[in-house]
Amino acid sequence: MHHVRTAFIAWHLAKEASFSPASCRQTLLAALLHDIGGLNEQSRLAPLSYYDNDHNNHALIGGLLLAHIPLFKPLSDFVRYHHTCWDYGTGSVIDGEQVPEESHIIYLADRIDVLLAQYRHQDLFALRDMLTKKIQEGVNVLYKPEFIQAFTKIAARDGFWSVIQSSNYLDYIREISRIHNNTISLHNFRDIMNLLAFIIDQFSADDDCHSLAVGRLAGYLAKESGITPTQCLKTEIAGFLHNIGSLDRSSPHSPRHIWEILQPIEGMSDIAEWCMLQSSSKEERASGPAEQEILYVSHRTALALEKKLSTHGLIADLKLAVRQNEISPAIFHLTNDHAAMLMQIYQVTTRERRALVQHIDKLNHALNREKHE
Numbered sequence: 001m002h003h004v005r006t007a008f009i010a011w012h013l014a015k016e017a018s019f020s021p022a023s024c025r026q027t028l029l030a031a032l033l034h035d036i037g038g039l040n041e042q043s044r045l046a047p048l049s050y051y052d053n054d055h056n057n058h059a060l061i062g063g064l065l066l067a068h069i070p071l072f073k074p075l076s077d078f079v080r081y082h083h084t085c086w087d088y089g090t091g092s093v094i095d096g097e098q099v100p101e102e103s104h105i106i107y108l109a110d111r112i113d114v115l116l117a118q119y120r121h122q123d124l125f126a127l128r129d130m131l132t133k134k135i136q137e138g139v140n141v142l143y144k145p146e147f148i149q150a151f152t153k154i155a156a157r158d159g160f161w162s163v164i165q166s167s168n169y170l171d172y173i174r175e176i177s178r179i180h181n182n183t184i185s186l187h188n189f190r191d192i193m194n195l196l197a198f199i200i201d202q203f204s205a206d207d208d209c210h211s212l213a214v215g216r217l218a219g220y221l222a223k224e225s226g227i228t229p230t231q232c233l234k235t236e237i238a239g240f241l242h243n244i245g246s247l248d249r250s251s252p253h254s255p256r257h258i259w260e261i262l263q264p265i266e267g268m269s270d271i272a273e274w275c276m277l278q279s280s281s282k283e284e285r286a287s288g289p290a291e292q293e294i295l296y297v298s299h300r301t302a303l304a305l306e307k308k309l310s311t312h313g314l315i316a317d318l319k320l321a322v323r324q325n326e327i328s329p330a331i332f333h334l335t336n337d338h339a340a341m342l343m344q345i346y347q348v349t350t351r352e353r354r355a356l357v358q359h360i361d362k363l364n365h366a367l368n369r370e371k372h373e
């Protein structure tokens with residue numbers, strides 16, 4: 001809930017600070033994504049102390065990841081600088097770069113939520129004066145004075161404290177007018193899911209690009225199978241998301257669990273269904289739609305290529321799958337005809353992912369060195 005709460009607070013702050021409606025919306029979106037650069041448990045937990053604020057690596061990496069997606073590029077600097085203190089105005093510029101106002105808003109919203117999280121087991125309503133004072137004490141040193149003024153106005157409202165106590169994310173979304181009516185194109189959504197696949201792979205136990213590869217292989221095979229462009233995009237998205245359960249450490253990764261994560265999202269029910277069926281028995285899969293079979297064969301292809309099988313090895317594995325009634329002869333022929341291309345897609349995906357991981361590692365090393373100098 002940290003991202004939803006931070007976004008809720010940031011949106012109120014932006015509105016109160018008279019940001020334009022477009023800037024309020026961008027602040028909200030950036031706040032929803034602000035810790036996306038925390039690519040492991042350690043960097044996720046590091047920024048959870050109110051005063052210990054020396055954790056800029058995930059902010060820089062988050063900015064870098066968002067800059068890869070055209071729809072999110074305008075948000076990348078907001079995220080990049082979201083741990084920048086105001087420091088009597090010196091925080092308005094870093095290394096000659098202007099720090100966006102939105103970053104300072106998100107920084108304040110993030111710190112408010114981190115502080116409130118420490119008292120979440122108590123009645124926040126009763127503690128509101130103490131909490132408000134504690135935040136206000138950061139004026140000028142940590143936070144821009146205008147934004148503290150905005151916070152003071154918000155904190156005076158009973159409504160703010162009653163929502164902020166809730167653990168139901170719908171209470172936050174409902175408060176933010178029109179956000180629930182927003183739609184994005186399937187192409188943009190595919191780009192975002194491509195990034196999510198990268199994050200899923202970073203969190204999975206094996207050091208590979210499994211989710212990214214399954215998505216891309218599935219997208220290619222769907223296109224070659226002649227299904228509609230919309231269904232091709234959806235099949236690709238299903239491939240990116242089929243392992244999404246690995247992000248949730250609290251529950252076992254059952255196929256049903258994946259369905260429960262994806263199904264409530266509008267327009268995702270078929271994708272949720274294919275992801276769930278993908279791990280079911282071959283009898284159940286045999287009666288599923290074409291997209292689901294493409295997803296299964298893409299998964300199997302990625303597993304074979306992860307074992308460093310050659311194109312011949314891949315085809316032999318798929319022939320075995322036909323004999324065992326795991327896949328139909330039709331999907332075997334499609335895969336067989338495009339085996340060389342599938343191999344190429346897998347290799348390009350592996351190289352792309354490796355380059356991004358190396359880039360992130362380099363950034364981490366450079367930042368850590370700076371901190372210790």
Ligand SMILES: [Fe+2]
Nearest residue numbers: 034035047083
């Ligand atoms: Fe952060």
Ligand SMILES: [Fe+2]
Nearest residue numbers: 034035047110
């Ligand atoms: Fe955060």
